Amino acid sequence: xxxxxxxxxxxxxxxxxxxxxxxxxxxxxxxxxxxxxxxxxxxxxxxxxxxxxxxxxxxxxxxxxxxxxxxxxxxxxxxxxxxxxxxxxxxxxxxxxxxxxxxxxxxxxxxxxxxxxxxxxxxxxxxxxxxxxxxxxxxxxxxxxxxxxxxxxxxxxxxxxxxxxxxxxxxxxxxxxxxxxxxxxxxxxxxxxxxxxxxxxxxxxxxxxxxxxxxxxxxxxxxxxxxxxxxxxxxxxxxxxxxxxxxxxxxxxxxxxxxxxxxxxxxxxxxxxxxxxxxxxxxxxxxxxxxxxxxxxxxxxxxxxxxxxxxxxxxxxxxxxxxxxxxxxxxxxxxxxxxxxxxxxxxxxxxxxxxxxxxxxxxxxxxxxxxxxxxxxxxxxxxxxxxxx
Amino acid sequence: xxxxxxxxxxxxxxxxxxxxxxxxxxxxxxxxxxxxxxxxxxxxxxxxxxxxxxxxxxxxxxxxxxxxxxxxxxxxxxxxxxxxxxxxxxxxxxxxxxxxxxxxxxxxxxxxxxxxxxxxxxxxxxxxxxxxxxxxxxxxxxxxxxxxxxxxxxxxxxxxxxxxxxxxxxxxxxxxxxxxxxxxxxxxxxxxxxxxxxxxxxxxxxxxxxxxxxxxxxxxxxxxxxxxxxxxxxxxxxxxxxxxxxxxxxxxxxxxxxxxxxxxxxxxxxxxxxxxxxxxxxxxxxxxxxxxxxxxxxxxxxxxxxxxxxxxxxxxxxxxxxxxxxxxxxxxxxxxxxxxxxxxxxxxxxxxxxxxxxxxxxxxxxxxxxxxxxxxxxxxxxxxxxxxx
Numbered sequence: 001x002x003x004x005x006x007x008x009x010x011x012x013x014x015x016x017x018x019x020x021x022x023x024x025x026x027x028x029x030x031x032x033x034x035x036x037x038x039x040x041x042x043x044x045x046x047x048x049x050x051x052x053x054x055x056x057x058x059x060x061x062x063x064x065x066x067x068x069x070x071x072x073x074x075x076x077x078x079x080x081x082x083x084x085x086x087x088x089x090x091x092x093x094x095x096x097x098x099x100x101x102x103x104x105x106x107x108x109x110x111x112x113x114x115x116x117x118x119x120x121x122x123x124x125x126x127x128x129x130x131x132x133x134x135x136x137x138x139x140x141x142x143x144x145x146x147x148x149x150x151x152x153x154x155x156x157x158x159x160x161x162x163x164x165x166x167x168x169x170x171x172x173x174x175x176x177x178x179x180x181x182x183x184x185x186x187x188x189x190x191x192x193x194x195x196x197x198x199x200x201x202x203x204x205x206x207x208x209x210x211x212x213x214x215x216x217x218x219x220x221x222x223x224x225x226x227x228x229x230x231x232x233x234x235x236x237x238x239x240x241x242x243x244x245x246x247x248x249x250x251x252x253x254x255x256x257x258x259x260x261x262x263x264x265x266x267x268x269x270x271x272x273x274x275x276x277x278x279x280x281x282x283x284x285x286x287x288x289x290x291x292x293x294x295x296x297x298x299x300x301x302x303x304x305x306x307x308x309x310x311x312x313x314x315x316x317x318x319x320x321x322x323x324x325x326x327x328x329x330x331x332x333x334x335x336x337x338x339x340x341x342x343x344x345x346x347x348x349x350x351x352x353x354x355x356x357x358x359x360x361x362x363x364x365x366x367x368x369x370x371x372x373x374x375x376x377x378x379x380x381x382x383x384x385x386x387x388x389x
Numbered sequence: 390x391x392x393x394x395x396x397x398x399x400x401x402x403x404x405x406x407x408x409x410x411x412x413x414x415x416x417x418x419x420x421x422x423x424x425x426x427x428x429x430x431x432x433x434x435x436x437x438x439x440x441x442x443x444x445x446x447x448x449x450x451x452x453x454x455x456x457x458x459x460x461x462x463x464x465x466x467x468x469x470x471x472x473x474x475x476x477x478x479x480x481x482x483x484x485x486x487x488x489x490x491x492x493x494x495x496x497x498x499x500x501x502x503x504x505x506x507x508x509x510x511x512x513x514x515x516x517x518x519x520x521x522x523x524x525x526x527x528x529x530x531x532x533x534x535x536x537x538x539x540x541x542x543x544x545x546x547x548x549x550x551x552x553x554x555x556x557x558x559x560x561x562x563x564x565x566x567x568x569x570x571x572x573x574x575x576x577x578x579x580x581x582x583x584x585x586x587x588x589x590x591x592x593x594x595x596x597x598x599x600x601x602x603x604x605x606x607x608x609x610x611x612x613x614x615x616x617x618x619x620x621x622x623x624x625x626x627x628x629x630x631x632x633x634x635x636x637x638x639x640x641x642x643x644x645x646x647x648x649x650x651x652x653x654x655x656x657x658x659x660x661x662x663x664x665x666x667x668x669x670x671x672x673x674x675x676x677x678x679x680x681x682x683x684x685x686x687x688x689x690x691x692x693x694x695x696x697x698x699x700x701x702x703x704x705x706x707x708x709x710x711x712x713x714x715x716x717x718x719x720x721x722x723x724x725x726x727x728x729x730x731x732x733x734x735x736x737x738x739x740x741x742x743x744x745x746x747x748x749x750x751x752x753x754x755x756x757x758x759x760x761x762x763x764x765x766x767x768x769x770x771x772x773x774x775x776x777x778x
Contacts, residue, residue: 001495001496001498001499001521032449032450033449035445035446035449036445038444038445038448038449040440040444040445040448043440043444043448044437044440044441044444047436047437047440048433048436048437051429051432051433051436052433055427055429055432055433056424056425056427056429057424057627058627059424059427059429059432059625059626059627059628060421060422060424060625060626060627061421061621061626061627062627094651095484095651095654095655096651096652098649098650098651098652099650099651102649102650102651106390106520107390109390110390124652127648127649128649128650130649131495131649132390232450236448236449236657237448237449237450238446238447238448238449238450238451238655238656238657239448239655239656239657240651240652240653240654240655240656259516260487260491260516260517260519260520261487261488261517261650262483262484262485262487262488262491262629263485263487263513263629264629265484265629266484266627266628266629266655266658267627267628267629268625268627268628268658269655269657269658
């Protein structure tokens with residue numbers, strides 16, 4: 001099987017790896033949650049309790065689908081908050097949402113099938129689908145998310161589309177959120193053109209202002225939508241707990257895959273996550289995270305406004321971890337990155353997020369993992385770099 | 390992509406699932422370690438220490454290859470004991486050895502490629518390779534493992550063989566161990582016919598008597614052998630920690646796969662395992678396990694001798710978890726299982742372990758997870774069942 005298709009983004013990733021090893025660099029290239037916000041004291045209590053009350057089961061093999069108590073709290077708390085009425089039987093626990101993406105690629109895609117996605121789209125999803133050899137068809141976005149007219153045209157012109165892949169809330173990389181009317185419309189179009197929707201929603205809970213929009217899956221009447229969730233941005237990414245929510249018939253197909261590729265997800269991590277959700281209110285943790293990230297977004301947007309040349313624009317996301325910067329057409333973000341490295345500041349050039357390449361004048365900034373003063377200093381350096389072009 | 394190829398073994402698995410749900414059944418069908426032997430008190434100390442000293446990193450994303458301290462203790466302790474001189478750079482941490490098998494299938498196999506394996510072979514490996522569409526070519530075994538004359542014939546007749554898959558120590562399902570001369574010969578043949586060897590070694594440390602044989606990889610001069618290891622049988626399977634040991638060039642290919650399919654293995658579980666290995670001597674834990682499993686093997690072999698009709702034979706493994714029973718040619722183990730279920734006793738019919746089917750007169754018994762008195766009672770029931778045929 002084809003592994004690690006060579007793309008220009010591989011070079012960029014290499015450049016970014018180099019960046020992380022350079023001293024005194026301020027890197028906005030990552031996508032890490034801030035580790036200082038992890039609930040370590042709570043985790044100490046939780047792990048002690050799990051080992052004391054249920055150690056033998058916590059350290060033993062467990063079911064492929066994931067332990068029931070975890071699936072129950074996900075259904076009752078997280079999915080409900082996303083507006084999705086579901087049950088533990090509709091969930092499979094995965095090793096993070098990256099594994100959910102890989103499973104979806106494996107389940108639906110064969111050489112030459114079409115994946116329709118936002119332009120730009122999430123790099124990890126592109127990487128997960130690519131080994132199965134699909135053609136990516138990108139749909140235009142505006143500030144309200146995927147353009148539904150363009151989506152319908154792409155669906156009409158690509159009869160072997162298997163699914164629409166979308167990150168509707170505070171998308172990675174743009175920070176853009178898909179508005180409600182378009183969520184409904186997307187489900188209608190999926191029905192009309194007989195395709196599935198993969199709704200990838202790692203950031204939905206990290207809403208800084210306004211009201212949370214119901215998940216696309218909440219409008220799903222005929223089991224067209226497969227929802228991918230994760231605890232990585234609202235709890236602890238190192239535990240690698242994600243999930244798929246879908247019709248039972250589809251869940252059974254994911255189980256066959258899970259069984260053959262790694263049997264099951266870490267039992268202990270599942271028990272810890274379930275007990276944490278039952279012992280504490282995860283909303284308290286989410287609120288703590290949101291407060292810090294909101295402050296950092298505000299600071300980054302304010303500093304971008306002050307420091308970037310007027311010819312540049314940027315998104316102001318209502319949540320999540322990322323801001324998307326657009327440069328004047330003639331500028332190449334990869335060239336800008338080379339210069340930026342001299343100034344000891346980094347970001348991810350936008351081209352990495354376009355499965356078919358092109359679009360050289362964008363880059364992604366992360367604001368979740370950086371101290372306030374470094375955000376200011378880093379954006380100032382960026383301004384200097386850009387003014388030098 | 391093809392998922393969950395329908396095989397007769399699927400029906401058998403369904404039958405065994407049914408078995409596990411029946412009350413008062415004595416099931417030798419599983420392959421679980423005995424949870425009563427898990428080092429729970431030590432794990433309490435280890436998790437507390439990890440969270441206190443390094444909580445932020447333990448709960449955060451970490452590298453795709455696996456944390457260095459874990460790779461170091463595996464190289465220095467486990468691989469060294471297997472006779473393999475290697476380094477942390479030659480290791481990738483996986484979610485159990487099932488994931489290592491899946492990665493190997495993904496990396497080496499395309500539709501129609503040949504996998505050469507023991508006859509019978511490990512069910513989990515067959516399941517992991519099958520989605521990539523290989524042809525399985527089975528090699529005869531005797532009490533000393535794979536027959537090298539038959540292996541060479543199969544290599545000669547199958548020029549598109551990608552690798553030889555083998556479980557050399559206390560094989561699952563037969564309990565048979567490959568003798569040293571054949572290990573050396575297998576490496577020579579791999580050289581001669583330009584194929585790789587996948588050495589899958591989950592049980593090597595669980596040696597009840599005699600001297601541990603050096604791993605096949607210890608005879609590997611030209612990086613032909615890829616070793617798959619796991620903590621599941623010597624520590625805690627619920628943590629899902631396995632690894633691949635190979636040349637750095639090959640390790641890099643596994644990393645590309647790991648990156649795209651699930652980014653990394655649970656950081657916390659890696660830190661816990663590494664710290665456990667540094668705080669305690671894992672050999673003490675292994676010795677505790679071996680003492681119990683050896684007693685159970687002795688008891689099972691003794692009771693088989695007393696209770697089974699003379700027309701049946703069985704292996705007497707020098708380690709591991711399994712005994713393999715051979716019935717008279719005319720008996721079908723699946724039919725025997727139907728009857729056995731009435732007697733409330735279970736096992737896995739051997740046909741599940743033959744990738745090309747056939748061979749209906751064998752079954753596998755597990756002795757690791759069953760209390761002594763139940764081993765005696767279960768084997769007595771088996772004797773009754775078999776005498777009824």
